[in-house]
Amino acid sequence: MNTSETAIVRRAGLRRKLGALFGQWGVFFRGFVEHPRMVGSIIPSSRFTIEKMLAPVDWAECELFVEYGPGVGTFCRPVLERMRRDGTLIVIDTNPLYIDYLKRTITDGRFFAVLGSAADVQEIVRAHGFGHADYVLSGLPFSTLPDGIGPAIAEATHEVLRPGGAFLVYQFSAKARDFMARHFARIDQGFELWNVLPVKLFWGWKDAA
Numbered sequence: 001m002n003t004s005e006t007a008i009v010r011r012a013g014l015r016r017k018l019g020a021l022f023g024q025w026g027v028f029f030r031g032f033v034e035h036p037r038m039v040g041s042i043i044p045s046s047r048f049t050i051e052k053m054l055a056p057v058d059w060a061e062c063e064l065f066v067e068y069g070p071g072v073g074t075f076c077r078p079v080l081e082r083m084r085r086d087g088t089l090i091v092i093d094t095n096p097l098y099i100d101y102l103k104r105t106i107t108d109g110r111f112f113a114v115l116g117s118a119a120d121v122q123e124i125v126r127a128h129g130f131g132h133a134d135y136v137l138s139g140l141p142f143s144t145l146p147d148g149i150g151p152a153i154a155e156a157t158h159e160v161l162r163p164g165g166a167f168l169v170y171q172f173s174a175k176a177r178d179f180m181a182r183h184f185a186r187i188d189q190g191f192e193l194w195n196v197l198p199v200k201l202f203w204g205w206k207d208a209a
Contacts, residue, residue, distance in 0.1 A: 044074040045139065045170065048194040049201075053170055056188070056203055057135055059083060064130050066160075067091045068118040068138040068153070073102050075137060080108050090128060092118050119152040122160045132162040143175035150179045158183035158206060167204040172197055180204040 045053075053075075057065075059082050070076055070091035079089055090112045093099050102113040114124050118140065125133055136157050142150040154176075157167050167184065169176045170192075177200075180187055184204030192199050 044071060045199070046192070046195045049170060049192045049199055050075060050078050052190060052192050053137070053168055053201055054078060054082065056166065057082070057168075059087075062087055062134045064125070064133045065089050066121060066125065066133045066136045068121075068136070069093055069140040070102060070113070071098055071139075073106060075139075076102065076106060076111065079137075080106075080111060083110065085110075088112065088128070088130070090114060090124065090133075092116055092121065092124060117149075119149060119156050121153075121156050125160055132165070133160050134162055134165050135168060136161060136165075137168040138176075139170050142169075142171060142179060143173045150175070151182070154179035154183055158204075161206045163206055164208040165206050167202075167206075169202040169204070170199050171202070172199060174200055177202055 062083060063086070065079055065083060065087065067075055067079070067089070068091075070093055076089065076091060083089060088110050089108075091102065092114045094115070094117055096115055099113045099115045102111075106113075112128060116124055118138065121133070121136070125131075138153070138157075140153070142153075145153075154167075161167065167180060169180065177187060177189075180202060185207060186205045188203040188205070190201035190203075192201060
């Protein structure tokens, strides 16, 4: 391959990468515009937020990881990279735009994208053959969810978690902690400045049996 052909191949590769990037951002932005109360941010979470949020997870003991509001998969790929080979990731979203996008772009056999409500997590987990989840991650904007939905999600999450499991939440406000505190006696807190906007982090641990 000569220099000219090499340059053409490189340009084509760059166009594919840019197309994928802007395609992802386009889907994310459209989802925010159509359902702003259900999307936590107009900008996906930073890699710093992802690293800090997932740091407490014991991946060797994680059989089932659940995520609410996956958007375009900002957390999905890092979770799959860390997850053991026989693990499962179930993501739940009420927006068909995001679910369709994730089904098209993530082909990992351990991944399942479900169109539905996080409040129905127990039924969804059982439908996939599990009795409980080890960890549940959420970026849903608890402060703007319709009345009653936040408390219902917090209660259902506590019920679906195994003893010793955790509810991982990242938010711009502390409202989620109010809902979590009704069910989780131990809630660890953190903060990530390097995010747009800076974000509060919460890890609610279910008491071990």
